[in-house]
Amino acid sequence: MADQVDVAIIGGGPAGLTAATYLRRFLRSCVVIDAGHSRARYIPESHNCPGFPQGVSGRELLARMRAQAETFxxxxxxxxVERIENSGEGFTVSAGERRWHARNVILATGVADRLPEVPWCEDAIARGALRLCAVCDAYEARDQRIGIHGPADGLIGHARFLRAYSPDVALLPTDHALAGADAATARELGVRVLPPGGTLDFDGERCHYRTPEGDETFDTIYPYLGHHSYADLLRGLGLPADEGELKVDLHQQTRIPGLYAIGDVVSGLNQISVAFGQAAIAATHAHNTLPHRPRGSVL
Ligand SMILES: Cc1cc2nc3c(=O)[nH]c(=O)nc-3n(C[C@H](O)[C@H](O)[C@H](O)COP(=O)(O)OP(=O)(O)OC[C@H]3O[C@@H](n4cnc5c(N)ncnc54)[C@H](O)[C@@H]3O)c2cc1C
Known part of the structure; x- marks a missing residue:
């Protein structure tokens, strides 16, 4: 037997929890099904989340948002969730033995960063020695010694962005040395390029990049190793994610009517405030497409 709900929300990060608050306040039934690995849990302290002038940790924000959704x-x-099936009348969402039947589904499953394969990764993130999102926290790293770690071909764009925050920026390529136009741009930007293929280490406070040519210490390193998108859940519905990120219309709806996507899983800027806005748009559109339910008896 499947539970019936108006909307099934898959993912309980900032996007999914915001959608739940909106839908409950529209007097719609909904369920948030969450695997519990929000990217936001890594945030030591966010300073660009609207409404928190002193900053807020990701875990605190998630706890507050959950409490807000549960208030309603x-x-x-x-x-x-392992499977979503589209019956034409709605969707059946399955997780193990459990099933929900929903008129609309909001996918809010986010992405997972590919992190350096080192045992100290979470400690270094908590200390700000590893940072995963320059849009989020380059401000906190201004004038620090900044390393940018990842495949050589993608590093220059990040260097340009981060060079506005510090005069001491170095590229730490994982694969090969920078060549041609990229090497020339690095010189123009005044960004150092270290030998490729070094190893990362963490001394409890700062990160080190070690190569046979030496050991450099950085106040913070931004690894850009890509991410895994949980949009693959939609493959069974014939909606292949374009390079892992979904395209949606102005109502956050995918090409399948009634199936919405919000937050990091959608192509675009991966930010909490974007997730909030997309959740409000999707939840409001989903509500407006559901059957009208007048309240109370009509005389
Ligand atoms: C270190 C770090 C610092 C950051 N700092 C900031 C900042 O300062 N400001 C800012 O705006 N943004 C920041 N971000 C980005 C921010 O965390 C994300 O933009 C935000 O969490 C996206 O919210 P979301 O709800 O789309 O996805 P998420 O928060 O990742 O939540 C997705 C949820 O869906 C669940 N899920 C996935 N698949 C399934 C499934 N099949 N079934 C059930 N559940 C599933 C996951 O377990 C997870 O709980 C930072 C990110 C990191 C990593």
Whole structure:
């Protein structure tokens, strides 16, 4: 037997929890099914999240958002959705033995950063020695010694962005040395390029980049190793994600009517405030497409 809900929300990060608050306040039934690995849990302290002038940690923000959704009796279930089927009349969402039948589905599954394969990664993120999002926190790293780590071909764009924050920026390529136009641009930007293929280390406070030619210490390193998108959940519905990120219309709707996508799983800027806005848009459109339910008896 499947539980019936107006909307099933898959993912309980900032996007999914915001959508739940909106839908409950529209007096719609919804369930948030969440595997519990929000990217936001890594945020030591966010300073660009609207409404928190002193900053807020990702875990604190998630706890507040969950409490807000639960104030309006949103149901939040801990589970990983494995399948979504489209019956034409709606969707069946499955996680293990559990099933939900929903008129609309909001996919808010986010992405997972590919992190350096080192045991100290989470400690270094918590200390700000590794940072994963320059848009989020380059301001906090201004004038620091900044390393940018990742495949050589993608580093220059990040260097340009981060060079506006510090005179001491170095590229740490994982694969090969920079050549041609990229090497020339690095010189123009005044960005150093270190030998490729070094190893990262962490001394409890700062990160080090070690190559046979030496050891350099950085106040912070931004690894750009790509990410995994949980949009692959939609492959069974014939919606292949373009390079892992979904395209949506102005209402956050995918090409399948009634199936919405919000937050990091959507192509665009991966930010909490974007997730909030997209959640509000999707939840409002989903509400407006559901059958009208006049309240109380009509005389
Ligand atoms: C270190 C770091 C610092 C950051 N700092 C900032 C900042 O200062 N400001 C800012 O705006 N942004 C910041 N971000 C980005 C921010 O965390 C994301 O933009 C935000 O979390 C996206 O929200 P979301 O709800 O789309 O995805 P997420 O928060 O990742 O939540 C997705 C949820 O869906 C769940 N899920 C996935 N697949 C399934 C499934 N099949 N079934 C059930 N559940 C599933 C996941 O477990 C997760 O709980 C930072 C990110 C990192 C990593």
């Amino acid at each position: 009796e949103a149901r939040i279930v801990e589970a990983r």
